[in-house]
Amino acid sequence: MNRTIGFLAPWLVTAAALAAAPVVFRSDFALTTLSLIGINVIFALSFNILLGQTGLLSFGHAVYYGLGGFVAIQALNAAEGANFDLPLPVFVLVGGLGGLVFGYLFGLVVSQRGGLVFSMITLGIGELVSSSSFILRSFFGGEGGIATDRTKAAAFFGHKFGPQIEIYYLTAACCFLVIMAVYALTRTPLGRIWNAAREDPERVEFLGYRPETLRLYACSFAALFAGVAGGLSAINFEIMNAQQLGAQESALVLLMAYVGGTGHFLGPILGAAVITYLEVRLSDVTDIWQLYFGVLFIGVVMLAPGGITGWIAMHVEAWRRGEIARLAPSYALVAPAIVVTAVGAVLLIELTHRLFARTMGESALLQLGPFTLDTASVAPWVIGGVLGFGGGLVVRWAWPRVQEAWSAAAPTTKRGAA
Amino acid sequence: MSQLIAFSLLNGILFGMLLFMMASGLTLIFSMMGVLNFAHASFYMLGAYFGYEISRRMGFWPGVVIAPLLVGGVGAIVERYGLRRVHGYGHVSELLFTFGLAFAIEQLVEMFWGKTPVDYSVPRSLNFVAFRMFGTNYPAYRMFILLTATAMFVFLVAILQRTRVGLIIRAALTHPQMVAMLGHNVPRVFMAVFGVGCALAGLSGAIAGPALVTQPSMAEELGPILFVVIIIGGMGSLAGAFVASLLVGIIQTFAVAINVSLSEVFGPAAPPLLSDLWTVTVAQLAPIIPYALLVVVLVFRPTGLMGTRES
Numbered sequence: 001m002n003r004t005i006g007f008l009a010p011w012l013v014t015a016a017a018l019a020a021a022p023v024v025f026r027s028d029f030a031l032t033t034l035s036l037i038g039i040n041v042i043f044a045l046s047f048n049i050l051l052g053q054t055g056l057l058s059f060g061h062a063v064y065y066g067l068g069g070f071v072a073i074q075a076l077n078a079a080e081g082a083n084f085d086l087p088l089p090v091f092v093l094v095g096g097l098g099g100l101v102f103g104y105l106f107g108l109v110v111s112q113r114g115g116l117v118f119s120m121i122t123l124g125i126g127e128l129v130s131s132s133s134f135i136l137r138s139f140f141g142g143e144g145g146i147a148t149d150r151t152k153a154a155a156f157f158g159h160k161f162g163p164q165i166e167i168y169y170l171t172a173a174c175c176f177l178v179i180m181a182v183y184a185l186t187r188t189p190l191g192r193i194w195n196a197a198r199e200d201p202e203r204v205e206f207l208g209y210r211p212e213t214l215r216l217y218a219c220s221f222a223a224l225f226a227g228v229a230g231g232l233s234a235i236n237f238e239i240m241n242a243q244q245l246g247a248q249e250s251a252l253v254l255l256m257a258y259v260g261g262t263g264h265f266l267g268p269i270l271g272a273a274v275i276t277y278l279e280v281r282l283s284d285v286t287d288i289w290q291l292y293f294g295v296l297f298i299g300v301v302m303l304a305p306g307g308i309t310g311w312i313a314m315h316v317e318a319w320r321r322g323e324i325a326r327l328a329p330s331y332a333l334v335a336p337a338i339v340v341t342a343v344g345a346v347l348l349i350e351l352t353h354r355l356f357a358r359t360m361g362e363s364a365l366l367q368l369g370p371f372t373l374d375t376a377s378v379a380p381w382v383i384g385g386v387l388g389f390g391g392g393l394v395v396r397w398a399w400p401r402v403q404e405a406w407s408a409a410a411p412t413t414k415r416g417a418a
Numbered sequence: 419m420s421q422l423i424a425f426s427l428l429n430g431i432l433f434g435m436l437l438f439m440m441a442s443g444l445t446l447i448f449s450m451m452g453v454l455n456f457a458h459a460s461f462y463m464l465g466a467y468f469g470y471e472i473s474r475r476m477g478f479w480p481g482v483v484i485a486p487l488l489v490g491g492v493g494a495i496v497e498r499y500g501l502r503r504v505h506g507y508g509h510v511s512e513l514l515f516t517f518g519l520a521f522a523i524e525q526l527v528e529m530f531w532g533k534t535p536v537d538y539s540v541p542r543s544l545n546f547v548a549f550r551m552f553g554t555n556y557p558a559y560r561m562f563i564l565l566t567a568t569a570m571f572v573f574l575v576a577i578l579q580r581t582r583v584g585l586i587i588r589a590a591l592t593h594p595q596m597v598a599m600l601g602h603n604v605p606r607v608f609m610a611v612f613g614v615g616c617a618l619a620g621l622s623g624a625i626a627g628p629a630l631v632t633q634p635s636m637a638e639e640l641g642p643i644l645f646v647v648i649i650i651g652g653m654g655s656l657a658g659a660f661v662a663s664l665l666v667g668i669i670q671t672f673a674v675a676i677n678v679s680l681s682e683v684f685g686p687a688a689p690p691l692l693s694d695l696w697t698v699t700v701a702q703l704a705p706i707i708p709y710a711l712l713v714v715v716l717v718f719r720p721t722g723l724m725g726t727r728e729s
Binding site: 295 | 454500503504507509510511513514515517518519521522525526529530531532638642645646648649653694695698702703705706708709710712713716717720
């Protein structure tokens with residue numbers, strides 16, 4: 001009985017949270033962001049089948065997302081043209097099938113090699129498809145893309161999916177099903193052997209598994225779920241264009257999965273939520289938000305390869321052993337210093353950005369929240385420099401203390417190796 | 419027709435040699451350190467922008483000399499304070515680090531020099547006609563690129579094959595532990611190789627910048643082709659990288675020059691479902707040809723033309 005509750009509880013909580021989210025966050029902005037997060041959660045989870053589960057880093061995962069979306073939108077338009085009454089959720093499945101077919105086809109080539117070469121081949125396939133999209137115009141619609149009208153589809157139990165709230169619930173339902181499916185996949189023998197292939201490919205080969213076949217299956221499953229995300233995206237935006245299968249989108253999904261943490265099932269989910277929210281918010285605040293994403297990514301790779309979930313798991317572990325108190329003093333020292341450094345660095349970066357934008361004929365005034373700063377005056381530069389470099393020095397001084405505290409709290413586990 | 423062949427061949431070899439200048443650094447870094455440097459094309463872009471900035475203040479020639487040195491310095495710093503720290507987490511983390519770096523460099527270049535192309539132009543001393551062939555002029559600057567790239571190639575081969583430094587590098591490629599046992603500072607050799615590889619990329623950027631367009635997207639456009647080259651050649655094989663560079667360079671240049679579509683060969687009536695492909699000229703297909711070549715090579719020879727090991 002207790003085991004059943006323990007097994008069911010997380011799923012019931014997830015379902016309840018998904019159902020309650022639009023009741024808590026009521027605004028239109030929140031609703032569109034939540035829908036976007038749902039789509040990206042599916043996309044990031046599909047990516048992590050490759051990176052986290054099988055140890056394959058793909059630089060072209062958006063290909064399946066985009067192709068799935070294009071297949072779905074073309075099917076939707078074709079069905080409307082032929083007066084073929086199908087409800088909207090069917091086209092999400094069509095997108096998934098599209099992703100699966102292309103995932104298998106390209107997988108035949110991509111799965112030939114593992115390791116770093118796999119990454120380079122996925123990059124090549126990604127470029128192949130995104131360049132082709134400007135040649136095959138009737139399928140990809142050229143620069144403008146392909147548009148559709150989702151409300152023309154047949155009603156699904158009385159719902160026409162016109163308002164965003166209905167799209168949100170469709171996304172949430174798909175998201176919940178995909179989370180369950182991907183989780184179930186990790187529990188199957190296939191999922192386990194993927195893990196084994198990640199840890200020691202040679203040994204798995206000696207056990208009698210063909211690594212090419214394992215990689216092909218991983219590519220196909222990942223492409224299937226990426227296609228579902230693409231289909232949802234096509235329905236959500238009612239337009240697909242070539243950008244959605246390009247390198248930027250592939251980089252974004254990598255960022256989401258990695259920042260969240262590829263070593264934990266919840267990592268991509270958390271990462272998708274955080275990065276999507278940051279993307280929506282930051283692009284309003286500053287026009288160099290992509291630089292911050294790049295710096296964030298480098299920082300995570302260098303300092304916390306386990307991502308957010310890896311970092312949390314490390315502390316939960318310390319807390320379980322009752323050692324968390326030992327960490328507190330050093331954290332109290334280093335955390336404010338990190339915040340001050342970050343504030344100083346952001347100030348300097350924004351000032352530099354303004355300074356160079358001014359030479360290109362833009363305003364010299366920097367608007368940071370309620371403050372207006374003039375790049376021509378010295379004071380903001382001095383403040384930024386003092387905060388950034390002073391904070392950096394304090395961090396340098398305090399960091400060994402954090403490491404000492406960690407080696408006292410967890411003598412065997414290395415910091416960051418989560 | 420012979421005009422087309424002659425010029426395409428010349429331009430193709432030129433483009434191929436430029437590719438090889440970068441692919442050689444990339445291959446050396448890969449086979450020595452196991453690091454696939456995603457940011458290699460970004461160092462090429464930095465070379466072009468540094469060259470532009472220096473040429474604006476001091477003239478073209480100081481730019482061609484100083485820019486690669488600066489880029490090499492940046493590369494060495496990246497290796498020392500970035501890559502070396504990530505090394506312990508494995509090769510995928512190293513690749514991810516350079517991926518993030520490529521992203522950040524592109525954003526920084528956009529921040530400092532703007533999103534539009536900068537005016538990095540051919541110097542006056544090289545702005546003349548080298549020769550006339552079939553009634554068409556061939557610019558001297560292109561010959562300069564070709565000569566520089568060839569000189570670098572000879573120089574590289576000479577260092578690797580004839581000098582003691584080259585001996586240590588070749589030994590560290592295959593037996594890094596043994597080289598360390600013999601008392602050589604392998605991390606420093608790594609840093610030097612990474613720096614020199616980046617400097618080579620920087621040099622190709624500094625000389626290619628005026629001939630091509632110096633803009634923030636130049637790294638993103640070239641990077642994937644570079645990886646295609648080293649995979650087709652076979653990972654870790656310098657000779658393979660050379661052959662593949664020329665192959666990709668020549669095929670792509672020829673494709674750009676051929677303005678034939680299927681409709682011209684088989685008549686304007688397109689069979690059903692192929693209407694898009696029917697009017698596409700070979701020149702329009704040029705951007706996807708390297709990738710199509712990659713797929714073909716992988717299907718028939720998964721280790722690449724001259725590659726031996728599975729990595």
